[in-house]
Amino acid sequence: MSLKQKDLVSIADLSTDEISLILDTAEKIKQDPASVSSVLSGKIMASCFFEPSTRTRLSFEAAMQRCGGSVIGFSEARNTSSAKGETLSDSIKVISPYVDAIVLRHPKEGSARLAAEYSQKAIINAGDGSNRHPTQTLLDLFTIRECQDKLDSLHVALIGDLKYGRTCHSLVEALARFGARLYFVSPESLAMPQTICDKLKLAGAKFSFHRDLSEIVDRVDILYMTRIQKERFGGGEVQGDLSGCMLNAEKLKNAKPSMRVMHPLPRVDEISTDVDKTDHAYYFQQAENGLYVRQAILKLLLGA
């Protein structure tokens, strides 16, 4: 099995074996970072951020450089040819001969799929509008496997904005492949979309809906918290509902000792800082893992 010169557009494009290969590679890199410190020397990654996402960009650029490769690129389209009206397909045709892989962040859904059709080099989707962000999903899977010692048959709760949060959509679809039991905690107005629930049913996944994380905290292995973007609501009517989606140390007292709290970060106030000191907090390890997972993806896609 080889991922050489494959594109990474959506997690659904990867077989379960390919996912495992990426996670195993990331694990080796985490254990021995020096082993890959020059594995991509002479290779160039383009970091094309048509909208800003500093954290994702830094993580990719650090990953490439920690593998001995180099990085060119831009952040924000304001000063580039796309501001002058160039199409994405033209930009990709121009950039792809310069480099060995293109990391693409773009505000429009489907941009990465389109770019992959025009690029001779691997396209790595670093977020296409509200659609996909597969490296986030892979680092989440890696982190879950790391802290639970397995990926199969886990009980995973997702909390917060499950309607617009693309992170959650890709993650639950991936977890369904590993037989997870899923719990969706959100206000009614931010519930998991029907189309995703239909896909989960088709995949044979079991899931249930809840308003307050206290209902399920004692039975899950993972609490996956997400940020609720309050600007999505005009009025204050949702605010009252949100308390069930907020976490503090007190609410964790019935949790299993092995239960871990994750969050894609940045957090606002959905996880109070008193959780950080508990053994359950795992979100900073999760952020760190993004580096190893992205190193693994670059190494495999560039065939090193």
Next chain:
Amino acid sequence: MNKTLSVQAIKNGTVIDHIPAGQGVKILRLLDLYSNKTRVFVGLNLEGKKQQKDLIKMEDTYLSDAEIQQIAIFAKDATINYIKNFEVDGKSKVDVPTSIKEIFSCPNSNCITRSESVVSEFKVHQVGKSIALQCKYCEKSFDHEDLESKL
């Protein structure tokens, strides 16, 4: 006399029958039957076996496979009758295609296909009785009611 033929008999051509009521007008638009010179007879809200149906008869006009696939998106149970000398000379059921290219534009205004010149493509899923089309690019799913023809 067969109810199907009560609209107006045609000598040679094609009859699209068993179109769910309301979808006939969309198929007329889809096949661009308003503007070309074909003689067309349309029956709307006719009495069908189970429910009301629409019916389209086209004189001296025959459908391509691609056109029949498009009809299937709006009327998956439609039948195509070929008429020769006022008689039914053959019948076929429409087949729901697994994917459909070029015909529809993506209803998602933030989809990349709306701002780049690219051939649209939808995967077609049958969910129970209804048909869902999923954009190959933005991966969003739509009902056929959401779709507008590009043509």
